[in-house]
Amino acid sequence: MIDPTSTVSSLLRTHATERPDDEALRFGDVRRTWSELDVRVRRLAAALRAEGIGPGDRVAVLDLNHPSCLELSLACAWIGAANAVVNFRLAPPEIVYVIGDARARLLLVGPEFAGAVGQMRDELGAVERVLHVGGEAGRSAGGTGIGTDEYEAFLAAHEPDTDPYDAGPGDCFVQLYTSGTTGFPKGAMLTHGAMLAHAAHVAADFELTPTDVVQVAMPLFHVGGTSYAFLALAQGARIVMARMPDPAALLDMVAAEGITHTFWAPALMGAMTQVPGAAERDYSSMRAISYGASPMPLPVMRASLALFGPKLHQVYGMTEACGVVSSLGPEDHGDPAVEHRLVSAGTPITGCTIEVRDPATGERLGTDEPGEIWVRTDQLMSGYWDKPEATAAAITPDGWLRSGDGGHIDADGYVYVTDRIKDMIVSGGENVYPAEIERVLAEHPSVGDVAVIGVPDDRWGEVPKACVVAAPGATVDPEELLVHARAHLASFKCPKTVDVLSELPRNPTGKILKKDLRAPFWAGRERSTV
Template identity: 40%
Template structure:
């Protein structure tokens, strides 16, 4: 059978059926001692569909996962995508109120949780009406093992099968709905153009190490399943674990810059043989040029691919190819690359018209990978996706004459810290209740480790005193630790414009002076 025969497939159901027949003994998932072949994955996902049916889950119904990266999560994703249910992974680092919001918003009938997070899941579920069933992952899969595979009708390729939550400017996250078509539609254009890094061999191995509640963690599973290659699952990121995975045969991976920095600066890195690693994708946060040059020096045989995208685009819509990465550095290494095949990008002005090349504007994307919208948020959907199907990213950028996109800043105030999206409004809402706080503005400041880190600028109430450590601890009780401020500035008053709006840029600028405000 010709190797190109799978190029036109566009759904998890088609890929699992195909690779279950063509590579039945090929490894689909490896998670510690658990190894699943493609033939086993094909059968297990049909057993999972039976399990979902037994839990009254049909097309369009939601199933939540609360845990770290796991082969069990990916099998649940595959099963949901085959039958048209929607899987919603929840970040395991979120605080209980945040977990409660997501579960309530999804209306999930079933929550599968790892043991470490089971108590939190049960505590939250008890507050919801209707109350979802909560089951520990190993118990659920013990039940699955006793199920007979069932017949099912695959969903339409545009039906949602994955719901990823992205932080919202109002403080509540938004559920971006993604379909089989969204996840796979850009694959064939790249294969038609014979893009080298889109061509996988049977011995290739994708490392899944970024959190599965993010597109950077779940998206690699779609790549691997489409190409019939092994996914090596790491429950969570550790630099030593990544280095070990490379030695064990990981050929492809995606890392955020903060993670990449920890890997190449780890003591173990100097003695690691990187020859197995064919391609390393990086993005989702600022990438300092000096760090990128150090990475290229450390892994000279690896092809580096800078990628730019967002949850709403299923990840990558631009790519800076390996040939634009050089040891001495160059201007293009500051860019996010060019649109990948199948994607159109324009930089537009306030009138929604494309600006001339070299001028700054909002980066807008037209792609079959664009989400159809946010779950139950028609106004948010309409403000992000215009009537012609262009997705407005909120990022300010410049496109040069060759089509390379340079992201300059964020039109919105989002902070990206270690690849995690943090919105100031969400953090401010958590801080405002402190009895000593009169006003607060949250900003992102440079961090050598995380790219950016969260800082709170606070005006105290008259006569009140505030300890920075106490305020940070107070915030950690209300939101996830990665969203909490790492530092606090006590200031006498907020800078404001004539209409009374806080001038965040005025608070940020002293920290960014002399730096490239680049986001990749």
């Protein structure tokens, strides 16, 4: 069990001292032992300090998965700063917002995004230096040299730092952005104590040991990527990182690397079941396949069970809790007598307490009574960066996180997530808040009124749909509205369809009844969320 007083930096030093020659990280042809990783992190820490970056400062990464992002988070832990990992799927205005909100002073950029960052550079006011990671793709992009690797030289110019910041459990070292009901992302401040508590709790329930091999398949901007990497690091397990979640490549990696634990999104698993020859591959090393972050269609779940066997763990969680808070284990996936539990989120993991409360009064509700899911755990973030009011709204004075998800708990203690208090849409593992989309659509001159809902989708679980009313004297062209959305939003946030209505349903106080808009699309479905 991890010492609760440990820091991320002290754990890395321990692994480097006790197991210096054991492999810590593998990424394509790159191999790092624990001692090599430790030296690189401390060189990076020295380089950051030479740039004037210190306690409380933020740096950022805009890249596909790469070891430099993990190294940067570890170096931030060493000097008291924090790494704000940017969702590379965001549209340029959203990227500018996140980097500006974090007040990032240094930005690491992968070759695929070098050109875009060059175009938005003047809008990144707080960024003092852009550092390019990776070279080949950058040099081939028009022959300009944009994106030519600068990272390795940045490290090599400095000797390893020997003076770690005296971090406490409540110090933030990773900042992951989660969308908000205001329409703008919020930076969840994840701390040494919270991240290590999550690692200890998940490792205990999923039987993760230092001899295991953990595949990091999901993007590091997502808690399912970064927290999963730190789960492995905390235990001293070997990390095998994929740059992109390619279905066939990830399946091949299982046998080639002896993967024992992984986390995949349901949409990815659906694609995996369609990979030619998937059933002929060797998955014998796998002990735990976690899935979550978006709805799991039951046909995909059954196909995954047939392909991988009884190794599935459905997980429910949130960025604000560093990841997983409940799990539905293999025993519930494989027992026909409890097949109804396949639509549940399982039971709380070690170290987490889950209750259903009345969202208006905070009163604890009884068995099968619907309400808002509340979570109490030492995995919680310290708050939202620079947003005290949002923090106070999310975390109660006595330490409960209000998830914003609606649901109930049955007599056996299984949690069912049946609705979203805040109308959040989860599409392909990404959280999408209607307010973000509504804010953009409302700016179009043809739109007089708008509501965005999530509707079922066989591939992504659910996708956004816009329900609009034309402005007086105007006519709404759905395709024109979709083009407008694509110009201002990431593709996964854009509505896939537009319905033009004469009016939106409202209650007597004027609130839009989104449940009435959703009802025809979800009729006959066993659940609308996971």
